[in-house]
Amino acid sequence: MILLVLVLKYLLLFLICLFLLNVILNLSPSGKTKKAVLEVLSSGTAAVQSGKKWDLGKGVLLGRGSECTVNLPDPYVSSRHARIILQDGKYYVTDLGSTNGTLLNDQPLTFPQQLHNGSYLKIGGFVLKALIPEEKKAGRSLLLPLFPGLIIAAGGLELYWQQLLKYQDIGVLMAAALMLVISSYVVEYRGRGDPLLIQMISVLSALGLVLIYRVDPYYGIRQSYWVIAGFGLYWAIQIFLVEYKRLLNYKYTFMVLSLVFLAITILFGVEAGGARSWLSFGSFHFQPSEFVKIFMVIFLAGYLDENKEILRGGTLKFGRFYFPDWPYLGPLLAVCGLSLLLLVFQKDLGMALLFFAIFLVMVYIATDRSYFLLLGLGLFSAGTVLMYHIFPHVQNRLSIYLNPLEELDAGGYQVVQSLFAIGGGGIFGQGFGSGFPTLIPAVHTDFIFSLMAEELGLLGALAIIGIYFILVWKGIQTALQASDDFGLLMACGFSSILALQTLIIIGGVSNLIPLTGIPLPFLSYGGSSFISNCFLIGMLSKISAEGESAENLGVVADTAGD
């Protein structure tokens, strides 16, 4: 009996650790494939040593002429003898009407033929061997996409045993689980772009769903609908957005939309959890700033892509530093300043912090100029000091941060309970369903991490941090492989949203940094947050997919050239 309970309690933790382990073992070494090369086996002249290698890249020309990459100085070789081209990730070799012909594996080459790994080319007195690495994504995982379903099943089993699972809810939970699993399988087998992006968020969503349902079935059911809607949006983006570059034309639309959203919230917003950042439609609450963060990234990526050269140089002089002229710097500062101001008015400090950090990161990456970073941090410090003196609740937050246990009655209750929860979890946790979520206010939204650490322990918490880290890493990798700078900047912006949101709220609930409320992506309860984050991952997938196909077509953005 007790052993059965033991299994039920720790199955969830086991599954999450197993998933992470599986992901880590399957990671390809940072996406860098080995290069395809042509190696000289035996040489016709003394000028070329055997063993010399040429990089095939996107295709090369072979011949005696100096314009040929693969230069073969041999009288029996024609000046433009043969060509190797890359198409759909495969190399093809063609004879260019040479005098003495080309032999592929001792057969005369009469029409373009595929060059396989280990094929021999005989040209004049040369014997060349092609070394072509195996194609990427060789092994597809049958198991990985199944994990979200397993997690929901394991959680459901334990909740059923504790008599917390209502029969009428099983259908909805199963629908959500099905959505997650099917999405993961489709991406793994048919999709383009990095499948790990969607698999990671599926597992996070599944775990979030189980934890939220465990706190309150009412929210759990609502979250199931959000999961289905969010993944629906993901697929809508994959299907209907033909090319992400088209968004470039609408960048100012996104800007205006952002400011309008924020302004509306100021005018008609209602207060919840201390921040006035919600629009209310009956029982349905909508948080515009969650979408503004995405729009902002798209606008910034477009604007910075267009003006990055000008922003790098500078004519405006402040002391020893040169800054770009007002017409270029102005709009950027105005938009950023305005949106920050609006957020501060809403008392949504976590979101304000996130916006500011994303703005800084994107400007820094677009311009490569670290003084923007220094300037930003200076402004941030000044802003913090200013806010500290203006808002009493900022002072309160700081004193709670410095001495949470002594400020127990002065607003420190939430953080202290969160610390008790995390500290009480130990290495393996209390077991799923055995923590005390009712002791922490807002546990299903901002404080979901504390509950997780209490029930799944240090091990679970570290696994979740690991999953977020891999998610961010995949985002950054997407940025590096993007086919253009707009995509790169957008992917960077989205990855920073994921990274910073995770760091801000996990740091906040564990009192590593002062607490500023913000949802933990995909884990916390919240429709606006979940759907906007799905939108974000949808865009990342799109950028990843287009970057991948661009690479295959051989037009990888070396054009960025820096």
Add this chain to the structure above:
Amino acid sequence: MRNTVKKFFIFITVCFLIYAGYLIYLVLLKGPALSKHAANPRQWIVENRVMRGGILTRDGEKIAGSIIEGDNNKRKYYYPQQYAHLTGYHSQILGKSGLEKAYDEELLGLKGYSLRNLEARWGLVKTEGDSLYLTIDHQLQMKAYELMSSYRGAAVVLNPRTGEILAMVSTPSYDPNNDSLEKSWDKLRENESRPLWNRAIQGLYPPGSTMKIVTAAIGLKKYPQLQDVTFNCQGQLTIEGRVLRDLRAHGTVDLKRALAVSCNSYFADLGMRIGSEDFTRGLEAFGWGAELPFDLPAADIPLDRESLQNANGLAESSMGQGKIQVSPLFMAMVAGSLGNGGLMMTPYLVQEIRSPEGDLVWKREPQPLRTVASSEIAWQVQEGMVQVIRPGGTGTAASLPGITVAGKTGSAENPAGNPHAWFVAFAPAEQPEAAVCVVVENGGQGGRIAAPIAKELLRLALTRED
């Protein structure tokens, strides 16, 4: 641009690593303290699923136990005043203290990862915690409290050969039962005689003349022939311009006689002759300046080296005044160690932990703490201590018919008023079975106030059945 992205990614990686490290620190290093924090409601939720184990004396008398009252467990203390400072209290509002705090996990049966613990943690069944069996002799403890209850002070009785605490009281005491404690909490805290304070282990007092047994032991180590040397006490001694007085001129005294009549001049002179270096080293050998390991949080005995650097400080310290401080528990250990051939045992209060079914979970083995003096020296000091009780000594009030008692009186001057009355003793001198230390705050002469209490405790301790 791509290089900047990589730089940014390195920054993010470092952040995630710091977070992982911080979480490990938070859970592994801070976690246990957070779990036990008084404001943490989790422990009380878990606690309500467990019948907290009982606390019993060595002879099986139950002094604390859990009773079920409605949905809640209630802690009941059967001899509240007598054992308050040992058991401590256990309140959702005020937290825990004493053994309730020190042995919390054992009493809840939550120590370790056994299946029984998991059941309790998950609330599957209402389990029962382990019980503590103390070294305390119930009758002796009751008697000690009765004798001390009209004074402010402390009494400790221990077995010098094992370190078992046979009785330990601190007065005034309080009622740890929640109904009474929570109501009178503010009054108890404001009370000037501090009833919540465990004087026996937390109180630090100047030892007065009881210190002379330590000075004698240190002197014997430096001068093995000390017993044969005599000193002429003229009733006062002038040290660097300060005059140190005795009650009267004792005339020619040797070590035994000096102990028996508690001659200040003799020991002041001896202390100065020992010198600051050897005196400091001697004190360290007894345990001054070292940790005092005990089941309850006992005050460590401080050692003020600075004050031993001049002649006046040395003279004062060697007769137990000045900056020298001890706790009653420690002084009982000192007296006991001289009776035990110079071997000081680690004191302990909990001798066994038993499961609800009565099975032995854990048993304590006596452990030596340190050697304070050679057996030869201990024997010589003991001879002097026997003279204290004999006619003509200062501690005749502690003599027991047919049993040789070794003791030493003390009257410690202090700024709070009358001197603190001290008496330390052990018996039978040849093969001690009990050592006792009695302190009565502002009680006056140790020989008059403290010695009779010590005598009663020794008599009862030696006749106990075990």
